[in-house]
Structure formats: C-alpha cells, structure tokens
Amino acid sequence: MKAEIIAVGTELLLGQILNTNAQYLAQACADLGVGVYYQTVVGDNTERLTNALQTAKSRADLIICTGGLGPTQDDLTKDALAASLGRQIVMHQPSMDKIEEMFRTRGVHMVESNRRQALMLENSDPLANDNGLAVGVALTQDGTSYILLPGPPKEMKPMFERYAAAWISSKMNQAQPLFSRMLKFAGIGESSLEHELLDLIERQSDPTIAPYAKEGEVAIRLTTRAATQAEADLKLDPVEREIRGRLGQHIYAAEDVTLEQEIVRILSGRKLLLAAAESCTGGLFSDMITSVPGSSAVYRGGIVCYTNELKHKLLGVPMDVLEGPDAPGAVSSETARQLAEQMREQAGSDYAVSITGVAGPDSSEGKPVGLVYVGVARKQGDTVVERLQLSGNRASIKWRAAKSALYQLWKLLRTE
Template identity: 60%
Template sequence: MKAEIIAVGTELLLGQIVNTNAQFLSQRLATLGIDVYFQTVVGDNAARLREAIRVASGRADLVLFTGGLGPTQDDLTKETLADLLGRKIDIHGPSMAKIEALFASRGMPMVESNRKQAFMLEGSEPLPNETGLAIGDALTVEHTHYMLLPGPPREMRPMFDGPGVQWLTPRLDVRRPIYSRLLRFAGIGESNLEAALLELIDGQSDPTIAPYAKEGEVALRISTKADDEAEALARIDRTVDAIKERVGEFIYAQDDIAIEEAVVRLLRNSMRTMAAAESLSGGLLAELTTSIPGSSSEFLGSVVVYTNAMKHKLLGIPMAQLEGAGAPGAVSESTAIMMAERIRDIAGSDFGVALTGVAGPSESEGKPVGLVYLAIAQSGHQTEVFTLHLEGGRESIRLRAVKAAFYRLWLALKG
C-alpha cells in the first residue's frame, strides 16, 4: 500500500516551522506496513493545493493531509478537496455544538468563520478532535483513501493514533507490518561507517539498512516486513550481529537515545557522578546533560571558564601555564588535563571532563580553528587527553566536541 503526505501551510515553505508532522506520520505508517513514497509541502493556495492533490491521487492509494483545517481564509484543505472530488461540504453537528459551547463558556461572541472548523466532506467519516476544535475526516473515492488531519501536532498526533488508525485498519493491508531497530553510533563518522559496512549495504535486500546522520552521531535503522514479530526480530538480529562484527565498538545504544542520555544511564547504573569544565563549548555539555530528566543525581555541575582569568580564578590554573613566552597556553593538552582534574577535585565527582580549543571563526594563540583538547579525569586512573581536529562552522565544532566528550565518557564507563 502506497501513501503520500501533503502538508499544507505557507509557514512550512518559509521555514518558519519544521514539518514534524510528516516525520511522525511516516513512522506510524511504517509500523502499519504502509509505504510512504512521497511527502509534499504546499502553501495556502487553492490552485497549487488542487494540483498537489491531483498528482498524489494518481500515484498513491492513501493521501494524508495535515493543516488547512482552521477557521481563517487561508485554511483551504477541505474546500479544495471537496471541489476536486465534486463533493458538498456539510456541518458536523457535534463539532459545531462543541465550538459554540466553548465560546459561550468564555462569554464571547463566535466569529462566523469558526464554523469552518466543523466542515466535513459529503460522505466522509468524522475523526474527533479531543485536543482542539477542527474536526478531521476520512473518506474513500474511487479506490483512493483520503484522511484530513489538523496541523498542530498536539491535535494531529492523537487524532491519527486514535480514530485515524481505527479508520485505516479495516481498509488497508496491514498483514505485513514493518519492524525496525535503531542502532546509535558515536566516535565514527557517516562515511567511515558506510565504508565499514559497504558489503552489507550493497548486498541488502531484506532487512534493509538505512543511515541517518546528525552532528557528532550516526544512526542505522534496520527494517523488515514479516508475517509475525518473531520472524522479523530473527531477521533483524542476524543483521545486527553482522554489523556488530564490523563496528560493534561504536554502538552505544539500540534504541533512539542521544549519547548524553546513554552516559547518564551508565552513571546512574554504576552510582557514579561527573562534573565539567568548559571553555570553547561554553556550557553546551551542561545544557545537553541537564536536558535529561533526573540527571542532577549524576551531573554535579559545570563551570564555564571562557577566559584565562576565569580558568585561573575558578580552577586555579597558573597564569604561567596559560600566558607568556613558552607557556603551553589555554588550548593545550596540559591545560585540558589540569581543567579536568581540578573540576573533579572541586566537585568531588568520579569523573571530570574538560574541553578547551578553538571554535572559530579565527585562530587563537596561533592555533587553528577546529583544534580541540578533550580530557577525562577519573578517580583511580591516569587522566586521558584526546586531540581532535574538527571541521565545520563554529556551532558545529562546539557540538561535535561535546559529543566526542560524551563518547569518551561512555567508553570509560563501559571499561
């Protein structure tokens, strides 16, 4: 079964918001065994939307819309589809009553345009909206299924997962759903990972191996269609074992978590703690760590020592180490080691992490952009220091340096 997603909204084309709806629906449809071959984004223009629907109807069995169901003049999805299919527009009584009751409870007059949120195409089935006002609807015309969903994710997601899936299930072939597993990698780039797995990727048929790259991390999704879960998992396990033989040391998780969460989990499980001293990263390591709920038990804190004066004042790094003729400088292995050891001692943590380097846009201390020193101080172990030569813009270098720090922490925690 082939599907196409049409996201409606000029704000998507302008880049004012990210199309997370298409990502969500693609993932959900995959679990139902429905293949998404196309994703289309079209602005709030009836003529262009009509053409997008015409094209989608000719190449997909299921066309899903997100957006354009609201009360304003540029919300045109239902009217445009109704005109193209030759259907009338009806009012869904329960939705209209809900809208009227809401305005009455607020003591406000209802603007006539709000009636649009209760519009339904003739012959369609309603998809109730439990978190908003705009009713969704679904219908089948000449063997093509159409589903209209609201744009706001907090309304769209529960509508699809509930009444949307209930409407789809008896109509579509879901006997062979897609099963998948995500492998998360750190410490290896996308090109190197692909080179190590080239034989597997070139020879893939079922399961399939698809790479996904982010700054400082790479993921592989292994997917297969099968009649039952046991059969699917057996196929996936064989492929995962083959991947592990080649690059297993870089796999930090087999679910969709970032490397920082994997580190926090290991710290928690081993009842250990960490603290950080950040120069070029400017607190980014602390930001990513504290975004994980409950991480305060494992992460004791971070100091941002951006200048030499702060490195000296807060960490006690001698000025002779940082400045002057013959001084190693702030961007050096020895300074990174001192920073990691001092923050560990100050915080009383099991691990001290330090990052110092040149993020750009220009060189510092005569040292090139992208040069980063990362140090890991661990109780009872010799402090390790790593030299990184990172590429990209300023923000990319900062993020990659922090991800590298988490990877080295993960390795230390794994022993």
Template identity: 70%
Template sequence: MRAEIIAVGTELLMGQIVNTNAQYISRGLADIGVGVYFQTVVGDNVQRMKESLRIAKGRADVIICTGGLGPTQDDLTKDVLAETVGQRLVMHAPSMDKIEQMFQARGVPMVESNARQALMLEHSEPLANDTGLAVGVALTHEGTHYVLLPGPPKEMKPMFDRYAKPWIVSRMESVQPLYSVMLKFAGIGESQLEHALIDLIEAQGDTTIAPYAKEGEVAIRLTTRAVSEAEAQTKLQPLEADIRRRVGEYVYAAEDIALEEAVLRRLADQGRTLAVAESCTGGLLSDLLTNIPGSSAAFAGGIICYTNRVKHGLLNVPMEQLEGVEAPGAISEETARMLAEQVLALTGADYGVSVTGVAGPGESEGKPVGLVYVGVAARDGETTVKQLQQFGNRETIKLRSAKSALYHLWKRLNS
C-alpha cells in the same frame, strides 16, 4: 499500501513553522506497514492544492492532508477536496454542538465562520477532534483513501493515533508492519561507518540498512516487514550481530537516544557523578547534559572557564602554564589534564571532563582552528587526554567537541 502526505500552509513554505507533522505521521504509518513515498508542502492556494491532490492520486493509495481545517478564509482543504471528488460539504452536528457549547461557556458570541470547522464531505466519515474544534475527514473515493487532519500538532497527533490509523488499517487488505532496530554510533564518521558496512548495504534486500548522520553521531536503522515481532527479530538479529562484530566498539545504544543520555544512564547505573570544565565549548556540554530529564542524578555541575583568569582563579591552573613564550598554553594537553582533575576535586564528582581548544574563526595561541583537547579524570583512576582536530565552522566545532568529550567519557565508563 503507498501513502503521500500533503502539508497545507503558506507558513510552512515561508519557514515560519517547521513541518513536524509529516515526521510524526510517517512514523505512525510505518508502524502499520504503510510506506510513505512522497511528502508535499503546498501553500493556501486553491489551484496548487488541486494540483497536489491530482499528482498524489496518481501515485498513492492513501493521501493524508494536514492543515487548512480551521475557521478562516484561507483554510481551504475541505473545500478543495470536496470540489476535487465532486461532493458537497455538509454540517457534522456533533462538532457544531461542541463549537457552540465552547462559545457559550466562554460567554462570547460565536463568529459565524467558526461553523466551517464542523463541515465534512457528504460521503465521508468524521474523525473526532478530542483536543480542538475542527472535525477531521476520512473518505474513500474511486479507490483512493483520503484523510484530512488539523494542522496544530496537539490536535493532529491524537486524531491521527486514535481515529485515522485504525481507519486506514480497516482499508488495508493485509497488515504487515515494519519493524526496526536503531543502532547509535559515536566516535566514527558516517563515511567510515559506511565503508565498514558497504557490502551489507549493497546486498540489502527485504531487510534494509539506512544510515543517518548528525553532528557527532551516526545512526543505522535496520528495518524489515514481518507478520510478528518474533519473525522480525529472526530476520534482524543476524544482521545486527554482523554489524556489531565489525564496528561494535562505536555502538553506544540500540535505541534512538542521544549520546549524552546514554552517558548519563551509564553514570547513574554505576552510581557515579560527573563534573565538567569547559573552555571552547562555552557551556554547550553542560547544556546537552541538562537537557536530559533526570540529569541531576549523575551531573554534578560545570564551570565555563573561558578566560585564563578563570582557569587560574577557579581551577588553579598556574599562569606560567597558561601564558608565556615557553608555556604550553590554555590549548594544550597539560591544561586539559589539569582542568579535568581540578573540576573533579572541586566538585567531589567521580569523573571530571574538560574541553579546551580553538573554535575559530581565527587561530589562538598560534594554534590552528579545530585543535581541541579533551581530558577525562577519574577519582579512582588515571587521567587521559585526547587530542582532536575538528573541522567546520565555529558552531560545528563546538558541537563536535562536546560530543567527542561525551564519547571519550562513554568509552571510559565501559572500559
């Protein structure tokens, strides 16, 4: 079964909100074996909405629309679909009762336009809205299945999960879900990873290999269709084993988690703690770590030692090492080493990680943009320093440097 998602709303086209609904629905449809072939965004315009429905009908078995079910005059999705399929809009009494009771409970008069949220197509099935007022719609017309969902995610998600997905499954001749394994990589670029796996990617068939990249990390999703999870594992495991044999040293997780979460988990498993000293990343590394719930179990804290005065005053790096014609400088292996060791000693953590470098846009200390040093000090081991040459703008260099620091710590934790 092929699906198309049509997100309705001029605010989406203007960039005022992000279309997270399409991502959520696509994942949910994949779970039941429905492939999303197209995603469309259309504004609150009758003619363009009609054209989007017409095009979708020619290439999809199920069309899922989100948005445009509210009480205002620009909430047109039900009206447009009713006109498209030649059906009247009728009142769904339970939804109307719910709306009236809500206004009564608030002690305010109901504006007449709110009744629009209780409308449905005359030959459709209602999809209950457990967290809002606008009733959803499920309809099969001339062999095409239509599902209308509200736009707000807090309303759309429960309606889709509890009612729309089961309705779609009931219309499917056979259910063969998609099963996936996500492998997460760090310390290797997307092009390098693809080069190592190019023969597998070119030979893929029923089991697909899809790479995804973002700054500092790469993911490979292995996907296959199967009647059961056991059958899927039989198909996926040999391919996963081959990938691990080739590039396993860069795999930090077999699930869709960020590198910082994998590092914190490993630290917690080992009963170890981490402290960081950040110069060029300006607190970004600490921010990544503390965005993970429960990070306090392993993250002791950090120091943003952006200036030489702070490097010297708080972390005891000698000024003669930081400044002077013959000095190594703040951006050096020597300083990265001391920062990592000093933050470890200051906080009593088990590991100290430092990042110092040139984020740009101009050189610093006569050193090129993107030159970064990452130090990793261990209470029960030696200190190592890695020299990196990052590329990109200031924001990119900061993020890549923070991720590189996490990767080198992760390698240390697994050595």
C-alpha cells in the same frame, strides 16, 4: 502502500516556519510500514492545492494533508478535497458542540467562521481533535485513501497517533506487521559507517538496512515484515550480529535514544556522579546532560570558564600553563587535563569532563579553528585527554565538540 504528504500553508513556502510535520509523518508512516514516496508543500491557494491533490492521486495510495483546517478563509484543504472528489461538505455536530461549549465556558462570543472547524466531507470518518477544535478527516475513494490533519504539531501528532494510525492500519490488514530495530552509533561519521557496511547495504533485501544521520551521531534502522515478533527476530538477529561484529565499539544503544540519555542511564545505574568544565562549548555539554529527565541524580554541575582568568581563578590552572611564550596555552592537552582533574576534585564527582578549543571563526593562540581537546578525569583511573580536529562553522564545531566529549565519556564508562 505508497504515500504522499502534502503540507499546506503559504507560511511554509515563505520559510516562516519549518515543515516539521512532514518529518514526523514520514517517520510515523515508516513505523507503520507505509512508504512515503513524495512530499509536497503548497500554499493557501485552491487551484494549486487541487492540482497537488490530483498529482498525488496519480502516484500514491495514501495522501496525508496537514494544515488548512482552521477557521479563516485561507483554510482551504477540506474545500479543495471536496471539490476534487465531488463530495459535499457537511457539519460534524459533535465537533460543533465542542466548539460552542468552549466559547460558552470562556464567556467569549463565537464568530461565525469558527463553524468551519467542525466541517467535514460527507461519508467520511471524523478524526477527533483532543487538543484543538478542527476535526480531522479520513476517507477512501476510487482506491485512494485521504487523511486531513490540522497544521499545529500539538494537535496533529496526537490526532495521528490516537486515531489516524489505527485508521491507516485498518486499510493494510492484508500486510504483515512491520518490525524494526534501531542501532545508535557515536564516534563514527556517516560515510565511514556506510563504508564498513557497504556490502550489507548493497545486497539488502529482507531485512532492509537504512542509515540515518544527525549532527554528532548516526543510526541504522533494521526493518522486516513478519507474522510474529519471534519470526522477525529470526531475520533481524543475524544482521545485527554482523553489524556488531564490525562496529560494536561504536554502538551505544539498540533503541532510539540519544547518547546523553544513555550516559545518564549508565551513571544512574552505577550511582556515579559527573561534572564538567567547559570553555569553547559555553555550557553546551551541560545543557545536553541536563536535558535528560533524571539527570539531577547524577550531574553535580559545571563551570563555563571561557577566559584564562576564570580558568585560573575558579579551577586553579596555572597562568604559566595558560599564557606566555613557552606556555602550552588554553587550548592544549595540559589545560584540558587540569580543568578535568580540578573540576572533579571541586565537585566531588566520580567523573569530570573538560572541553577547551577553538570554535572560530578565527584562530586563537596561533592554533587552527576546530582544534579541540577533551579531557575525562576519573576517581578511579588516570585522566584521559583526546585531541580532535573538527570541521564546520562555529556552531557545528561547538556541537561536535560536546558530542565528542559525550562519546569519550561513554567509551570509558562501557569499559569500566
């Protein structure tokens, strides 16, 4: 099944909001075994929306629209599709009853335009909106299936997951289920990973091998169709073994989790404690760790010692290490080592991470932008310091430094 996603809304074209709906739907369709071949963004204009629907019909079996189901005059998606297919617009009474009950409960007068949210195309399937008022629509005509979803992600995602996904699957009952595995990598860039796996990627057929990249980490999705999980495993296992044989030192998970989630899981399972001393990252490492539910059981806390004064005052780094003509400086392996060791001592933790460097935009201490030192002090074992030369702007360097610190910590955890 080939799909096209049409995101409706002039605010998308103006760049006022990000089109996160298309990203979500593309991933969700891939999980269902539906290939998204095109993505379109169109403004709140009936003629242009109708043209977009006609174009999509010429090249897709499934068209998913998001947005334009609200109560105002510029919410045109249902009207445009009805006109395109020659269908009438009718009232979905259960949705209308819900809207009226909501206004009655709140003691607020309902303006007539709110009735538009309960309208749908005749002879179509309603998709319940458990988090809003606009009913969704699903229908098939002349071999093409259409799904209309609301624009707000808090409404769109639950509607898709609870109702639309099952409706799509019912249209694909002749196809075998799709089975996938996600291998997550750290400490290696997308181009290097592709280079190591290029021969596998070039000759892929079944299973397919799809690389994905985000800032600081990359992933490989292995996908196949099979009648059963056991049959899928017979296809996926050899490919995963081959990849692990080449790049196993960089694989931190065989599921779609972040590196910080995996680190918290390891620390929690071993009942170990962590702390951090950050300079150039300004608390970003700590934020990544504490964004993980359950991190309070393993994370003692951190210090953002941005200035030399605080590096000395709070963590006891000698001033003759930080400053002076012959001093290593704040951006040095010596400082990273002392920050990590002093932080571990003060926190009473099993591990402490330190990050010090030059995030830019200008050099510091005569050292180039992107030079970063990451230290990891251990209760059992020597302190490890890694020198990095990162590229990018200030925000990218900070992000990559924090991700690199996570990777250095994970490397030690997996070998101990």
